[in-house]
Amino acid sequence: MKTSKTGLFLMELIISILFFALAGTVCIQLFAKAHMLDGKTAAENGAIVKCEDFCEIYYGVLDDNPEVKDRMAAMAKVTGATVNDANDLIIYYDEKFNACDADVATYYLLFRDLGLDEATGLYSGYAKVLYDDPANQDTIYELTVSKHVPNVLQ
Amino acid sequence: MAKKKSAFGVNIGSSSLLLIFVVLCLVSFAALSIVSSNADFKLGQKVMERTERYYEVSNQAQEAIAGVDDALAAAYKEAGGDEEAYFAKVGHTSSFEFQISDLQNLEISLEILYPEKAGDPFYRITKYKVVTNENITYDNTLNLFK
Numbered sequence: 001m002k003t004s005k006t007g008l009f010l011m012e013l014i015i016s017i018l019f020f021a022l023a024g025t026v027c028i029q030l031f032a033k034a035h036m037l038d039g040k041t042a043a044e045n046g047a048i049v050k051c052e053d054f055c056e057i058y059y060g061v062l063d064d065n066p067e068v069k070d071r072m073a074a075m076a077k078v079t080g081a082t083v084n085d086a087n088d089l090i091i092y093y094d095e096k097f098n099a100c101d102a103d104v105a106t107y108y109l110l111f112r113d114l115g116l117d118e119a120t121g122l123y124s125g126y127a128k129v130l131y132d133d134p135a136n137q138d139t140i141y142e143l144t145v146s147k148h149v150p151n152v153l154q
Numbered sequence: 155m156a157k158k159k160s161a162f163g164v165n166i167g168s169s170s171l172l173l174i175f176v177v178l179c180l181v182s183f184a185a186l187s188i189v190s191s192n193a194d195f196k197l198g199q200k201v202m203e204r205t206e207r208y209y210e211v212s213n214q215a216q217e218a219i220a221g222v223d224d225a226l227a228a229a230y231k232e233a234g235g236d237e238e239a240y241f242a243k244v245g246h247t248s249s250f251e252f253q254i255s256d257l258q259n260l261e262i263s264l265e266i267l268y269p270e271k272a273g274d275p276f277y278r279i280t281k282y283k284v285v286t287n288e289n290i291t292y293d294n295t296l297n298l299f300k
């Protein structure tokens with residue numbers, strides 16, 4: 001009698017472990033998917049905010065800085081970004097979107113001033129946030145901004 | 155007569171009960187986390203679309219302002235120093251509206267100026283505002299059992 005009860009208990013334990021393993025696999029997959037989705041959402045939300053910041057700063061510096069070089073220098077001063085040889089602004093961010101050094105960065109933002117479009121009379125530029133990973137350099141978010149600088153009496 | 159305990163001091167069935175409880179907890183938390191992150195993701199997508207749309211409309215508005223500014227410069231030249239003729243042609247204000255969504259518009263008003271000296275502009279922006287429609291009907295109802 002004792003042997004059959006122990007055997008039954010062991011059988012129950014084995015079935016329980018199997019069922020737990022199955023349920024655990026499904027649940028861990030769900031947790032992992034939720035974690036990935038959270039990471040993607042956080043990256044997108046951070047990218048939106050940073051792109052908006054740069055676009056609004058571009059609005060602000062346009063009136064007083066007719067030259068691209070001056071505009072980029074003014075934006076660099078405000079944002080802490082660096083200006084590269086192509087007159088683009090670049091700033092690196094860690095995973096929480098705090099500015100950091102390039103070697104520990106998760107994302108980076110690039111702002112390019114497209115200058116004056118003679119046809120429309122608008123100055124424009126775009127900001128985009130990308131993953132700073134050689135294997136994945138996808139653009140997370142990109143925002144294009146245009147502004148008209150008022151004509152003045154000559 | 156006292157009941158005999160099993161060899162491990164645990165009754166048959168207790169591991170199953172524990173398993174059911176643990177699996178229920180796991181499934182509940184997994185479902186909650188995926189639902190929550192999915193809701194956050196959808197909200198993020200909405201914010202993204204809204205931001206994109208706002209800047210799209212803002213760029214259109216800037217294009218319209220550029221058009222007005224050019225027209226004002228041309229009218230000023232045509233008027234040849236006659237302020238009355240200038241204002242008779244262009245008016246004193248100019249307003250336009252761009253739709254951001256079904257609920258919001260970007261409203262812009264310009265005050266037309268008559269430049270008197272070099273460096274003076276032809277207009278001044280008096281309003282550049284996102285306005286929410288007044289005829290929104292909020293859903294304040296709750297799904298309650300009656």
